[in-house]
Amino acid sequence: MFYDYHMHSSFSNDSKTDMEDMIKKSIDLGLKEICFTDHVDYDLDADDDWGIDYNKYFDKISFFQNKYSDKISIKQGIEFGLQEQIIDRCSKEANMYPFDFIICSMHAINRSDLYFGNFFKDKTQHEAYEIYFTKLYNIIKNYKDYSVLGHLDLVKRYGNYDKLLDDKLFSDIIEAILKQAIHDGKGIEINTSCYRYNLPDLTPSRYILNMYKDLGGEIITTGSDSHNPSQVSYQFDYIYSYLKDIGFEYVCKFNKMNPEFIKI
Template sequence: MLTDYHMHTSFSPDSQFDMEDEIRCAIEKKIQEICFTDHVDHNILVNQDCPLKEYRMRYEACKEKYQNQIVLKWGAEFGVQTHTVPLFQKDFDMYDFDFIILSCHQIQDLEFWNQQFQKGKSQKEINEAYYQEIYQCMQLYKDYSVLGHLDAIKRDDPYGEYEDDQVEDILMEILKKAISDGKGIEVNTSNFRYHLSDLTPSRKILKMYYDLGGKILTFGSDTHQKEHVGYKIEEVKEIVKDMGFKEFVTFEKMKPIFHLL
């Protein structure tokens, strides 16, 4: 079964990919199930909030139109910060989501992609702050399904890729918390586009999750355009299978459904 559980459409401010075009592309690539996960990032000047009402209405229309060709699920990627948790709780409580990715894209309303947050900080300060923010958000916000691209700070680190060993303690706490809360992690194939040295998250982090008893894995391309739909997901599934994982999950109404790899 081929799925893609991290997909952005034109409802995300950083994508122009029409939802229906994305569906047709997934069908052409013989993907059986996809989940839309458009960005919601509150308090960010460079982005605008996803119009959730319109996003939901478009999804419902597409779901009905393509119901005999592909399984469609509705989700969002919440770019949570500790001080924006109440805003995301309000969003979640208003809509009937299938799936929520909890990601960290900024701290103190300062973005990573444009180096606003990293400016003037050491590599140690950047990476420790990133993982601490994720861990603190996990204490405050529970209505999510998986942690998104867990070590994504590597792609925006001006010094290069920080070694996982340097933040192993906080990574361990994040993974333990995810498991105890019944949450998962995603394997995000954008690492190939960003030319990172390893998977996202890295093999080390995936092995830590596995050794701790973690079982909830989703796969997502993090697509924003046609050529990235389903990109290398089959290849990455084989990698995690070789690591010992036996299952991956899809979601419906925030409940995980397990499938054999």
């Protein structure tokens, strides 16, 4: 049984898909449980804030939880796009609402959304990667209201570079990030959006996944980062097999922010 713990709907600015369409597709695929993790990103210079009407969000999830209770389990999650200046705001919201699961991602640096590319213009590729990982580390040293780190090496999606840099160039800061997450009882996700972005490796990379395992990391979720039904649980057959091959015995689902370990 597969668990898709990174899924977007029309509550996210970048999706037009109704929640019910994602749910029906998940049922058709035989998923055991899904978690909606719609976007909340504040203080961006290139776009309006990506906020959510939480009351409508939870009401709709609750409605579908009841409607499809005999077919699939549906959890209440969110994906916070963290920046250093909005840590307090995200912490406040994380504790105001009954989340089952929270993804800590970093989509922007100094208000500049990585998607639009401006962040990369005045930097070498090495500088851009190093700044990204260092900022992420500084965030999780101070922000603790999350379950897993989302697409930990997201910076590789963007920048329009000919090839990716070797993770070993940043091994110290990546190790520090993973050790901090493990120390805080947090996890990471494996995110299959790598296939949509035509990346040459998984997200995070096999190097990072193996480092996390070697450091004693155990909390790992699987997410498609889907924004439409065709992307739900994409390549999960391979992902679950790969995790088992490198020594993970369990994947995690979450209930009221507490991890529950599911045998692979």
